[in-house]
Every structure is written in C-alpha cells, then in structure tokens.
Amino acid sequence: MNRSDEYIHQGQRVRLVEIIRQKGISNEAVLNAIGAVPRHLFMEDYLEHRAYDDEALPINAGQTISQPYTVAFQTELLDVKSFDKVLEVGTGSGYQAAVLAEVGARVYSIERQKELYAHLLYFLPSIGYKKVQCFYGDGYKGLPKYGPFDSIIITAGAPSIPEDLLTQLRIGGRLVCPVGDRNVQIMTRVIRLTETDFETKEFGNFLFVPLLKGLN
Ligand code: SAH
Numbered sequence: 001m002n003r004s005d006e007y008i009h010q011g012q013r014v015r016l017v018e019i020i021r022q023k024g025i026s027n028e029a030v031l032n033a034i035g036a037v038p039r040h041l042f043m044e045d046y047l048e049h050r051a052y053d054d055e056a057l058p059i060n061a062g063q064t065i066s067q068p069y070t071v072a073f074q075t076e077l078l079d080v081k082s083f084d085k086v087l088e089v090g091t092g093s094g095y096q097a098a099v100l101a102e103v104g105a106r107v108y109s110i111e112r113q114k115e116l117y118a119h120l121l122y123f124l125p126s127i128g129y130k131k132v133q134c135f136y137g138d139g140y141k142g143l144p145k146y147g148p149f150d151s152i153i154i155t156a157g158a159p160s161i162p163e164d165l166l167t168q169l170r171i172g173g174r175l176v177c178p179v180g181d182r183n184v185q186i187m188t189r190v191i192r193l194t195e196t197d198f199e200t201k202e203f204g205n206f207l208f209v210p211l212l213k214g215l216n
Pocket of ligand 1: 064065089090091092094095096097110111113116137138139140156210211212213214
C-alpha cells in the first residue's frame with residue numbers, strides 16, 4: 001500500500017468543510033481540524049473514493065468510522081482548549097482521535113477490539129499523530145490512573161452514561177455521549193459542576209454502533 005495526501009484530497013476536504021459548516025458547525029478550530037485530517041488514510045482502499053463524503057463508512061471488526069459532521073458536532077460540544085487532557089472511548093479508525101489532536105488536545109483513547117487497537121498503535125504515529133495515546137481496554141471503566149480528564153468523548157451509543165466515566169471528569173469538565181437504544185441515541189452533554197452535581201443537556205438524534213462491555 002502506497003498512499004499519500006495529494007492536492008485532490010486537500011481539495012475534497014475544502015468541500016467537506018463547507019458542507020459541515022452549512023450543516024451548522026461554526027467553531028473554526030474544529031472546521032480547520034476536519035480540513036487537516038487525511039480521512040482517506042483511515043479506511044481501506046476500496047472506500048477511498050468516498051472518504052470525503054459526509055457519511056459513516058465501514059472499517060474492520062464490523063465497526064464504523066463516524067460521519068465527519070458527527071465528529072465535528074461532538075468535538076464542538078467538548079469545547080477543547082489547547083493541552084486539554086481528553087479521554088476518547090471507542091478509538092475505532094482513529095479519525096476522531098486525530099481530529100482531537102488537531103484541535104490541540106492531549107488524547108487518551110481506549111478501544112475494546114484488539115484488531116483495531118493493534119492497527120492504531122503503528123498507524124496513528126505513521127501519519128504524524130505520535131502523541132495520541134492508545135489503550136486496549138473496556139471504555140466503560142475509563143482510565144482511572146490517567147484521570148481526571150478535562151473532557152471525555154464516547155463515540156459509541158450507550159444505554160446510559162457510564163458512572164465510572166463521570167467520576168473521571170474534572171470539576172468544570174465536559175462529557176459528550178450518545179445515549180439510547182440500538183435504534184437511536186440522543187447526543188448528551190454533561191458538565192460536572194461540583195463533586196456531586198452534574199448539568200445535563202440534550203442535542204438531537206444520532207446513530208452509532210453500540211458501546212459494548214468487556215474486551216474482544
Ligand atoms: N471514534 C471512532 C468511531 C468508531 S465506532 C472513529 O473516529 O472512527 C465506535 C468504536 O467503539 C468501535 O471501534 C467499537 O469497537 C468501540 N467500542 C465499543 N464499546 C467499547 C468499549 N466498551 N470500550 C472501548 N471501545 C468500545
């Protein structure tokens with residue numbers, strides 16, 4: 001495989017950024033990140049021609065790379081500041097992790113599918129995302145040793161917000177999680193106001209692959 005980021009891809013990304021802007025994303029740092037990450041490298045060759053369509057696509061292990069609009073939407077809700085420590089649950093293709101790195105986050109990302117994790121370990125550094133820290137584990141449990149986090153993003157649909165993750169959020173920190181059953185999830189943002197108080201707000205319907213317990 002000999003793949004690179006060419007002018008044609010860069011041009012396709014300019015178009016993708018405009019589509020996402022028209023759909024309502026206004027945070028310029030987030031739009032710049034979508035314009036910077038070479039999404040075609042995160043999928044198999046046969047899908048490359050669809051890499052800059054605004055849609056979710058299949059990756060290995062029966063999982064998906066999220067739709068660029070959804071990645072931008074979740075990233076905007078997180079309101080990441082440079083050097084924020086961000087936990088991602090569900091590394092998948094690594095695309096969302098790369099977008100977080102582009103907006104300046106220190107990224108810690110967990111994946112429960114060993115095959116995906118093993119690929120990410122060499123793939124992300126190979127395209128320049130050397131500081132993203134990947135972990136093989138059950139995201140329901142988070143990474144207690146590395147917390148508290150400035151923000152936490154869950155990129156799979158959960159029946160409810162995992163309790164362990166709320167405890168790993170710093171006070172003032174934000175967690176963004178799609179919550180629902182397998183048919184539909186509501187994008188939910190939780191802000192930790194104090195040790196025990198959380199403010200929850202909902203942001204419309206989305207569809208993700210499920211957040212599963214245990215390892216694979
Ligand atoms: N953020 C990814 C989206 C991947 S889809 C991207 O940008 O491509 C969701 C991912 O969550 C899948 O790879 C799935 O294996 C993973 N996942 C599901 N349940 C999990 C859990 N409990 N812990 C960690 N990862 C999980």
